[in-house]
Amino acid sequence: MLDDVVFWALAGPAVAAAVMVFRFASMARATYALLASLLCVGGLVVRLGLDYLGVVVVLMMTIEMALMGVFMVMFMMNPAGLMPMSMLHNRRGAAVISGGVFVLLAAGVLLTPWPRRRGEPAADPTKALGESLMGPHMLTMMTLGLALFATIVATVVLATRRGRYDRFGDDLRARRAGDRGDGGDGGARVRGGAGP
Amino acid sequence: MGLRDVLLRIGAGHPAVLLACLPGATETRLAVEAGLRRRGWPVAASPAAASALVVVGAAGAADEEWVEGLWRQIPSPKARSAVAGAYDVEAALDTLVRPAAAPVPGDGGEHSADHDGPGGHADQGGHRDHDGHDDHDGHGGDDGHGGHGGHDDHDDHDGHGGHDGRDGHDDHGGHGDHGEHHGHGGVVAGLPMAGRADDRDGLRLDRLHLPLGPGLADWPAGLVLDVALQGDVVQHAGVRPLPPPAPGGLPYWDEPWLRAARGAHVPRGTAARRRCAAHLDSAARLLAVSGWPDPAARARRLRDAVLGGAPAREWSAELGRLVRRVRRSRVLRGLTAGLGALPAAGARRFGVTGPALAADGDAYDRLLVWLDDAVRCAAEADDDRPLRPYDRDGPRGRLGGPRAPSDALLDALPELLRGAEFASARVIVASLDPDLDEVGAVVRG
Amino acid sequence: MADTAPLWAVVLLPFALVAAAAVVAGLDAVLTAAAERGRGGRPLRAAPAPLRTGLRLLGGQPRRTTAGDPWLGRIGIALVPVAAVLAGAVLPWGFRAVTDPVVGVVWFNAMEALAWAAVWLAGWGPNSALSLIGGYRFLAQGLAYELPHMFAITTAALGAESLRVGEVVAAQRGLWFAVWMPAAFAVFLLSALAMAFWGPFDHPLGRDAAGGAAAEHAGVDRLVLLAGRWLLLVVTAGFSVPLFLGGGHGPWLPAWAWTLLKTAAVLGLLVAGRRLLPTLRMERYLEFAWTVLVPLTLLQALVVAVVVLNR
Numbered sequence: 001m002l003d004d005v006v007f008w009a010l011a012g013p014a015v016a017a018a019v020m021v022f023r024f025a026s027m028a029r030a031t032y033a034l035l036a037s038l039l040c041v042g043g044l045v046v047r048l049g050l051d052y053l054g055v056v057v058v059l060m061m062t063i064e065m066a067l068m069g070v071f072m073v074m075f076m077m078n079p080a081g082l083m084p085m086s087m088l089h090n091r092r093g094a095a096v097i098s099g100g101v102f103v104l105l106a107a108g109v110l111l112t113p114w115p116r117r118r119g120e121p122a123a124d125p126t127k128a129l130g131e132s133l134m135g136p137h138m139l140t141m142m143t144l145g146l147a148l149f150a151t152i153v154a155t156v157v158l159a160t161r162r163g164r165y166d167r168f169g170d171d172l173r174a175r176r177a178g179d180r181g182d183g184g185d186g187g188a189r190v191r192g193g194a195g196p
Numbered sequence: 197m198g199l200r201d202v203l204l205r206i207g208a209g210h211p212a213v214l215l216a217c218l219p220g221a222t223e224t225r226l227a228v229e230a231g232l233r234r235r236g237w238p239v240a241a242s243p244a245a246a247s248a249l250v251v252v253g254a255a256g257a258a259d260e261e262w263v264e265g266l267w268r269q270i271p272s273p274k275a276r277s278a279v280a281g282a283y284d285v286e287a288a289l290d291t292l293v294r295p296a297a298a299p300v301p302g303d304g305g306e307h308s309a310d311h312d313g314p315g316g317h318a319d320q321g322g323h324r325d326h327d328g329h330d331d332h333d334g335h336g337g338d339d340g341h342g343g344h345g346g347h348d349d350h351d352d353h354d355g356h357g358g359h360d361g362r363d364g365h366d367d368h369g370g371h372g373d374h375g376e377h378h379g380h381g382g383v384v385a386g387l388p389m390a391g392r393a394d395d396r397d398g399l400r401l402d403r404l405h406l407p408l409g410p411g412l413a414d415w416p417a418g419l420v421l422d423v424a425l426q427g428d429v430v431q432h433a434g435v436r437p438l439p440p441p442a443p444g445g446l447p448y449w450d451e452p453w454l455r456a457a458r459g460a461h462v463p464r465g466t467a468a469r470r471r472c473a474a475h476l477d478s479a480a481r482l483l484a485v486s487g488w489p490d491p492a493a494r495a496r497r498l499r500d501a502v503l504g505g506a507p508a509r510e511w512s513a514e515l516g517r518l519v520r521r522v523r524r525s526r527v528l529r530g531l532t533a534g535l536g537a538l539p540a541a542g543a544r545r546f547g548v549t550g551p552a553l554a555a556d557g558d559a560y561d562r563l564l565v566w567l568d569d570a571v572r573c574a575a576e577a578d579d580d581r582p583l584r585p586y587d588r589d590g591p592r593g594r595l596g597g598p599r600a601p602s603d604a605l606l607d608a609l610p611e612l613l614r615g616a617e618f619a620s621a622r623v624i625v626a627s628l629d630p631d632l633d634e635v636g637a638v639v640r641g
Numbered sequence: 642m643a644d645t646a647p648l649w650a651v652v653l654l655p656f657a658l659v660a661a662a663a664v665v666a667g668l669d670a671v672l673t674a675a676a677e678r679g680r681g682g683r684p685l686r687a688a689p690a691p692l693r694t695g696l697r698l699l700g701g702q703p704r705r706t707t708a709g710d711p712w713l714g715r716i717g718i719a720l721v722p723v724a725a726v727l728a729g730a731v732l733p734w735g736f737r738a739v740t741d742p743v744v745g746v747v748w749f750n751a752m753e754a755l756a757w758a759a760v761w762l763a764g765w766g767p768n769s770a771l772s773l774i775g776g777y778r779f780l781a782q783g784l785a786y787e788l789p790h791m792f793a794i795t796t797a798a799l800g801a802e803s804l805r806v807g808e809v810v811a812a813q814r815g816l817w818f819a820v821w822m823p824a825a826f827a828v829f830l831l832s833a834l835a836m837a838f839w840g841p842f843d844h845p846l847g848r849d850a851a852g853g854a855a856a857e858h859a860g861v862d863r864l865v866l867l868a869g870r871w872l873l874l875v876v877t878a879g880f881s882v883p884l885f886l887g888g889g890h891g892p893w894l895p896a897w898a899w900t901l902l903k904t905a906a907v908l909g910l911l912v913a914g915r916r917l918l919p920t921l922r923m924e925r926y927l928e929f930a931w932t933v934l935v936p937l938t939l940l941q942a943l944v945v946a947v948v949v950l951n952r
Contacts, residue, residue, distance in 0.1 A: 028713060028765055035758065051744045052804070059751035063787065066757040070780055126743060126804065203700030210693045233677050236687055238694070242771075242851035244704060244859040247697060271702045271859035406770050412851060428774045485849045487841070487920020493676040527841075528919050618774055619922050622849040 014040035035065035214246035219418030221253025222448035227282035243269035428618035447633035472573035474591035475566035536624035550593025559627035602630035662871035666691035703860035714766015720759035721869030728752035735896030745806035767857035775853020779845035790832035792938035810888030837874035840915040
């Protein structure tokens with residue numbers, strides 16, 4: 001009974017907030033409606049008994065959505081509340097795709113012959129999760145971690161035009177980094193002698 | 197209403213005061229700051245944080261508008277008073293407290309305690325603060341501004357006292373930002389949309405034109421910078437031309453030297469004290485803008501002790517402690533070094549003299565020059581010999597030339613601000629600390 | 642070891658936190674007054690200043706700005722105290738917390754991460770450039786402090802081999818974690834300030850930007866935002882006690898008294914230490930955080946992991 005109440009109290013708002021993502025005309029509102037939806041999902045995961053995963057969903061999604069909000073508005077100094085814009089693009093295609101995916105998933109749920117439960121849930125699901133990730137799948141996780149890290153470094157290297165030589169001079173001897181944030185514009189301005 | 201009245205009474209007893217400092221009123225500002233400190237009233241950083249407005253100095257016609265803008269933005273209940281001279285500070289501050297708690301009967305609960313006679317109520321039309329419904333327009337509505345579009349209120353709002361009289365942003369079109377178009381849709385909700393322009397990384401990002409000042413805290417009185425911001429990066433900055441200075445007294449910080457030049461007897465100690473206090477005032481601003489309120493407050497207290505005429509032995513030890521503390525802070529150095537680098541060669545080209553030239557470096561170097569100079573002046577604070585009439589080295593540079601020292605500082609500003617982030621821009625302005633009192637004809641002596 | 646507190650503790654928690662926040666804010670006001678007026682200026686009389694300010698704001702009127710998004714802004718403002726109280730729920734008082742979930746440490750981290758959303762929303766809501774700059778500043782700050790912070794609390798959990806706060810406290814019966822994880826402890830104190838956007842990390846609400854994210858909020862809105870910030874400071878600083886300072890463990894005195902003493906000491910240290918530092922701007926601090934603090938906390942975690950494996 002209580003489980004049902006909690007389930008619907010989280011599932012209802014999750015779906016409603018997800019719908020609102022596409023109803024809002026402001027990117028900030030859409031982003032935070034998505035966050036609200038994901039927080040409810042995090043609560044549902046906790047209800048499943050997976051405390052760690054649920055709380056981590058809350059933690060990661062909050063940070064992710066806060067950052068995504070920035071990328072969505074990308075220093076648009078016009079708060080999008082001022083500048084209504086639709087969150088819907090490619091309406092027909094999107095409708096077909098999402099409808100198709102929904103039908104596929106629903107069919108999968110209904111048609112799969114689900115196996116009966118064997119064994120008991122672990123006493124400490126967090127520990128079980130850690131052991132299954134770090135035990136048999138250690139190699140996978142290590143590879144994955146390295147690959148992700150390499151991706152991050154590579155993207156940053158590709159994205160920035162400035163390297164350490166721009167920051168610390170050709171002989172890397174500069175006492176302080178000449179960063180643009182300090183009013184320099186990427187080495188174009190000569191510091192020290194020449195003046196403005 | 198009983199509880200609310202009690203709250204209002206408590207609130208009115210300790211208002212957070214927003215200062216609207218007008219150029220030419222440095223002495224008054226110092227007196228007001230000292231008065232607020234004695235009473236323990238906080239100085240608000242924005243109209244929203246304030247419950248009282250003190251207009252420091254005599255407002256001319258040009259100032260009326262932004263001061264009214266500030267006043268409109270302060271949430272009620274609020275009180276207001278004006279201080280024309282250093283002598284009536286206490287009385288003016290008292291009026292902020294006295295009748296504020298008395299609500300106007302039968303006025304729909306408006307608790308505005310506006311004690312300023314003339315002009316105070318001039319355009320309150322759009323701003324009726326009815327109890328219980330809080331959706332009044334914090335910008336003061338548009339009703340009072342028949343002549344302008346509503347967007348001017350927006351500017352006014354952002355800069356905390358921009359100038360309503362400015363007509364849109366189109367006058368910035370010619371600053372080399374090609375293809376800048378104003379907005380995806382021009383004006384929305386009465387506010388101009390930000391345009392777009394290439395940023396420093398070659399991305400096309402929104403660019404917003406914004407006036408900074410004159411109502412910002414720890415900001416040179418009267419200075420208005422028109423900046424173009426992308427994110428919080430200043431793409432372009434321009435000093436808004438000042439209205440001609442009102443004929444009046446000498447600029448406060450330069451007064452001893454100018455009077456000596458005119459043949460008056462001025463003791464060297466007076467000049468030394470004035471220079472020491474001017475540097476402490478500037479340093480306090482720079483420290484406050486850098487987010488270090490503790491030594492900033494000490495510098496201000498010392499400044500008032502120096503000007504108050506206390507013998508140097510009473511405060512020179514504390515001055516030494518303050519200077520050592522600031523000099524020792526490697527964090528402060530790490531945060532301000534490299535900001536607003538103005539090498540001596542460049543400084544000379546702008547005609548900069550005084551500490552900013554002597555510093556031959558960045559914001560941190562200028563701070564050190566101020567502090568060292570302040571210590572040096574402390575040694576001469578009790579010197580009774582007369583100031584030589586040809587001694588023209590004022591706190592901000594050489595006086596008596598065709599242009600005031602601060603003119604040169606203002607000329608140097610836009611170049612230094614370009615590409616700086618907002619916080620760095622504040623540090624750079626504070627590290628030059630131009631004194632707009634001396635900009636104008638009077639300094640030529 | 643750790644039990645769940647009775648139901649009345651749930652009701653009491655917010656009030657206890659508010660009282661603690663008022664005391665800490667009062668201490669800060671006294672130190673500020675001492676700097677402003679000197680010892681002769683009777684700084685102790687400034688102690689009730691935060692309360693007076695609070696009452697003034699309570700009686701003041703909230704304001705609205707043109708074409709803002711007030712509700713989004715208010716959600717952000719309300720999130721600050723809510724996050725503080727929710728995080729405070731796992732804070733053990735003595736050996737009892739309002740709740741002591743299996744993943745209490747992660748819960749605490751998740752709740753303080755709500756501040757990311759809160760400050761940005763508060764800055765976004767009013768449609769004002771300075772306030773939005775303040776909101777963005779917090780996100781930059783989050784990027785700088787969050788990783789070292791996570792590694793620091795992970796280290797404490799690693800030392801206890803548990804994510805349950807009660808067990809982290811129990812693991813420190815002999816030796817406090819602060820003693821053999823000094824780097825993690827120091828980094829945690831720094832990030833406690835940063836996530837409460839207070840002290841040297843107050844740039845999001847910086848005076849240079851006219852109050853940043855708080856620049857346009859008045860009346861009750863402002864009160865909730867600023868009081869929420871003090872609550873957050875109390876909770877985050879208070880969490881260093883169970884994580885690193887042995888929680889309620891200590892000789893002679895009862896556990897609750899030790900918790901109180903240690904929390905007061907940490908808060909006093911932070912409030913007094915704030916006087917020594919100017920506001921850290923993230924464009925300068927980020928490099929330090931990522932090139933010094935992240936490797937430092939990783940090394941600390943490695944050392945602790947080796948110790949735990951050989952135990």
